[in-house]
Amino acid sequence: MSSKQLFDLTGQTAMVTGGGSGLGRVMALALAEAGANVVVCSRRLEVCKEVVKEIEALGRQALAISLDVTAPESVVQAVEKAVSYFGKVEILVNSSGTVFETPATEMPLEQWQSMLNTNVTGTFLMCQAVGKHMINNEYGKIINISSSIGFKGVDPEAVDSVGYTTSKGAVMTLTKDLAVKWGRHGVYVNSIAPGVFTTGMNNPEIPGTLVHKAGPIIASQVPVRRLGRDDDLTGALLYFASAASDYCTGQILVLDGGLGSK
Template sequence: MRLMDLFSLKGKTAIVTGGGRGLGAQIAEGFAEAGANVVICSRNGPACEEMSDKLKQMGVESLALSCDVTNPEEVKCVVETTKQQFGRIDILVNNSGASWAAPTEDMPLEAWEKVMNVNVTGTFLMSQEVGKVMIEQKGGKIINIASIAGFGGTDPFMQTIGYNTSKGAVITMTKDLAVKWGKHQIYVNAIAPGFFPTKMSKVLIEHGQQTIMDGTPLGRLGSNTDLKGPALFLASSASDYVTGDVLTVDGGATAF
């Protein structure tokens, strides 16, 4: 296989949760540019429709589906619809996420539960349901969106203990699924982004921008293209001897 062919997704089908905006939209666009058909799903139906229409204009097939990843029935519906439409599922990106900022001593239980349900349980439910399809078809790629906040304690300005804890759980889940499903030729990896300007991170970045810049060797935030390459690598044949890994995309922040 020629080098650039290793990165082609032509004829592949991907599901991207939370793909209507932010990091998910960036990844979905990158997959479409590489030739994949992309299913966009999230609770924000209009955003999914808008993104799906954009991908269709790039010459690939795309579906927009409404889905709460914490609802098992809605998750099953997305998987069944995708399989019915495209015949198989080659790639899953678990990108849907939630956060809540509050000092640990003031964190409401309902806020903690919401973050854990979306970030951990949602990732598990989508992986479980898509995993069944991938086991049957004997192969697939799962990419979980973690965070550098999941590596350990964070700077005091980042009062998001639920989010940080959930991303640590996603990292552990990634490694465990890679071990359990390797025999089925299912690759499970994670991407740990640093600070990217998204709707969810906007207030946090505004609050701690100087600290973030001082702690990022490249001296900038992530751009609207910086995740395309890493995600494409993990979704394509270029990473066919990589599983159970966490690819850090943070401008060097964790290099200190």
């Protein structure tokens, strides 16, 4: 197989949660550019429809689906729609996520539960529903989006959200365990752990976002001296989504500009 063929996703179908905005949108478009048809899912159907238009402009097929990853019935219905429309789902990207910044001593239980329900339970429910389909077809690629801050404690001046760091650490363990359980069925489960990327949730130029104040401080500490950009993510995504990673499962690929190596 040639190098180009290793990364070619032509004829495959990818399902991206949180695909209507931020890094989810970036990944949905990257998968389409690599040849995949894409199911774009999030709670906000209208933004998903806008991404579908962008994908169709690339010459690929796409479908927008309203999805609440914390609701089992919504997950099952979304997967059924995707399979009914395209016949198969070979690639799943779990990008839905939420974050609240509150000191640990003050964090309301509702915030804690919301982050775990969306970031962990939502990821599990999607893996479960799509995983059954993939196991039946004896093939699938699952990419869970965790975070580099899920590995260890984080200075509160950078990110003050114990619920978020806890949830992302859990996503990594979920990834490894499912990889062990499902590898024999031809289902690969890996995770991308981004550092701080410039998105709607993380934009130092927009007041009220997670790193509005801390962005310049964080960038100065990153060995490559900048925050992550869209293109920094897509190569890793396409590796895990394609035949290029057919001997790789249960792995966490950190994209943090070297910050975690310090």
